[in-house]
Amino acid sequence: MLPLDTKPQLIAIDWGTTNARAYLLGRADSLPVVLAQSVGEGILSVEMDAADRDAEFAAILERMVGAWLDEYPGLPMITCGMVGAAQGWRPAEYRTVPAELASRGGLVVVDTPRGPLPIIPGVKKSQPNADVMRGEETQLAGVAADLEPGVTATIALPGTHTKWATVLDGTMLDFDTAMSGELFGLLADHSMVGRAAAPAAADHDWRPGFDWGLKLAETGRPLAFAAFVIRSSVLDAQLPADQVPDAISGLLIGQEVLARAAALQGSHAEVLLLGADHLVARYQRALEWIGVASRPASAEATIRGLWQSALGAGLIDEEQ
Amino acid sequence: MLPLDTKPQLIAIDWGTTNARAYLLGRADSLPVVLAQSVGEGILSVEMDAADRDAEFAAILERMVGAWLDEYPGLPMITCGMVGAAQGWRPAEYRTVPAELASRGGLVVVDTPRGPLPIIPGVKKSQPNADVMRGEETQLAGVAADLEPGVTATIALPGTHTKWATVLDGTMLDFDTAMSGELFGLLADHSMVGRAAAPAAADHDWRPGFDWGLKLAETGRPLAFAAFVIRSSVLDAQLPADQVPDAISGLLIGQEVLARAAALQGSHAEVLLLGADHLVARYQRALEWIGVASRPASAEATIRGLWQSALGAGLIDEEQ
Numbered sequence A, B: 001m002l003p004l005d006t007k008p009q010l011i012a013i014d015w016g017t018t019n020a021r022a023y024l025l026g027r028a029d030s031l032p033v034v035l036a037q038s039v040g041e042g043i044l045s046v047e048m049d050a051a052d053r054d055a056e057f058a059a060i061l062e063r064m065v066g067a068w069l070d071e072y073p074g075l076p077m078i079t080c081g082m083v084g085a086a087q088g089w090r091p092a093e094y095r096t097v098p099a100e101l102a103s104r105g106g107l108v109v110v111d112t113p114r115g116p117l118p119i120i121p122g123v124k125k126s127q128p129n130a131d132v133m134r135g136e137e138t139q140l141a142g143v144a145a146d147l148e149p150g151v152t153a154t155i156a157l158p159g160t161h162t163k164w165a166t167v168l169d170g171t172m173l174d175f176d177t178a179m180s181g182e183l184f185g186l187l188a189d190h191s192m193v194g195r196a197a198a199p200a201a202a203d204h205d206w207r208p209g210f211d212w213g214l215k216l217a218e219t220g221r222p223l224a225f226a227a228f229v230i231r232s233s234v235l236d237a238q239l240p241a242d243q244v245p246d247a248i249s250g251l252l253i254g255q256e257v258l259a260r261a262a263a264l265q266g267s268h269a270e271v272l273l274l275g276a277d278h279l280v281a282r283y284q285r286a287l288e289w290i291g292v293a294s295r296p297a298s299a300e301a302t303i304r305g306l307w308q309s310a311l312g313a314g315l316i317d318e319e320q
Helices: A053-071 A136-144 A180-190 A207-218 A223-235 A241-267 A277-289 A301-312 B053-071 B136-144 B180-190 B207-218 B223-235 B241-267 B277-289 B301-312
Strands: A010-015 A019-028 A031-041 A077-080 A108-112 A115-119 A123-125 A131-133 A153-157 A162-168 A171-178 A271-273 A294-296 B010-015 B019-028 B031-041 B077-080 B108-112 B115-119 B123-125 B131-133 B153-157 B162-168 B171-178 B271-273 B294-296
Touching (some): A010 A301, A019 A053, A019 A301, A031 A301, A131 B223, A136 A153, A136 A162, A136 A171, A136 A301, A153 A241, A180 A241, A180 B223, A207 A277, A223 A241, A223 B180, A223 B223, A271 A277, B010 B031, B010 B301, B019 B053, B019 B301, B031 B053, B031 B301, B053 B108, B136 B153, B136 B171, B136 B301, B207 B277, B223 B241, B241 B277, B271 B277, B277 B294
Parallel strands (some): A010 A077, A271 A294, B010 B077, B077 B115, B153 B271
Antiparallel strands (some): A019 A031, B010 B019, B019 B031, B123 B131, B153 B162, B162 B171
16 A cells, blocks of 8 residues: 555656656655556667657657646656667767766756656766766666665676676766676577577576586686587587576676676675576676675666656655 | 699598588699599588488589599598588597597598598597587698697687697697687677677778777676677777777687687797688787787698598508
């Protein structure tokens, strides 16, 4: 049962490449609660050479949130994700690290027929190497909202392009991206290594193959050498063929956590993990293997991050 | 002009996955010379469940070499490559390192309607990690035939699956495989990194992007992190988009030679490279970058290796 003061206060939209999710948010005990939600098309549905891109994006917005605004006129809106990319509705220039995660800085406001729509910008860095994120900064703002003040936390967002970020008092200090998820797909589904795999049984345990991959990562060989060892080990009967995908996963995530090991083992702090359950479980196992504690973060991080960003931008009040 | 004593002595066949190349070989100054050549279907053209696989393989052989044997009855034959794999004509069990490269050991002989056809087996290792080759051992036998006695040489065969082998007095001591070529294809043609690339001009110089990739390799990051840096560096205008494929190549080959650097820099010997010219040029540049000398090996290594193997197997005589 929701508390009595859950009147709608914000429309928050997570607007990505292939789809968009809109939330009608109220507040309970200072936290956002979802009162209603809807889905819409991602930015790829609007062609770059469309005659009136504004009108096409406005139409998607209308289908997602029009009814809510008819019932509650004047509600503030906010959005994050690829909607702010060059191929999105309006390009929002990246913030640069160190970047305050929930602030009004860099917000780009689109004047829509339904009122102003602020877009949360992505974050980039140029030194010691270039890196970019767009959308993940809002998930990080959500996770960061619950962190202890004065403590630097490491947050990992496992996925196609896994983000590793360090956050202190609501500011992202640094981040790096590992395309382990994308490499997993390429190796498992499109390479000679994946072709060595046999189908797994329904009660298949992913851990033996994954641990085998972790040990392979520990040899320190580059991926080009190590991935071929997986294939050869099946031919040499050292690895069961149904463990090939698990071994690829263990190798990639193992290389990833080993590259972070020095920083993580020195920090004595646990890593917060936000992502799909099966991925979080694998990262937890890999981190445990190098002696680093970790725990899953709240799955509601994007909504919480949109909420925090709306607070930071002054679209809604801290208490009401 | 060929010397007078070039009468046919051997039919040598390089029989791979997608095609086969047959050579009618004579001898000049103790070296093989190609008197005629023909091509045929690779092993994938014969289905695993074909009713009479022997007959189908024999038919390919007949089309390639039948006319030669009609003219020169009783010529010995020899073949190497995937024809000796489980999916080939007759499985030839791998030799194990240390493996004498041109010997009669492990040869599997198929009784064909045209006489015995010995198949040169591949080579495998199980420690410290599994690895396999099939076909490359014959190229290595060809390169090894010209090496100085008593000196351990490193031979690299750049390609889809680059082989790095150490050879002493005709014996392969050890080898490792790096699937850098396959990873290049996956990253350049099927990943988000490759999507950041722009077409290159006709007079494009591959070296600046390649060197950029070498420096990226030097950071020691795993491929999952480093490859994403290429994409981000294009977005951040640190790398021209038309250098993306070169940078991927430099990163992969850089990681590969760095992994061999300790062994190579200690040996004070040059690396022999056998492969496509554009690949050999890239490996030479990467090796020079870590201070290791290299030179291209003779492009005729497969023919020479088949010849050496026929000598080792006693199919032909040392001098005649």
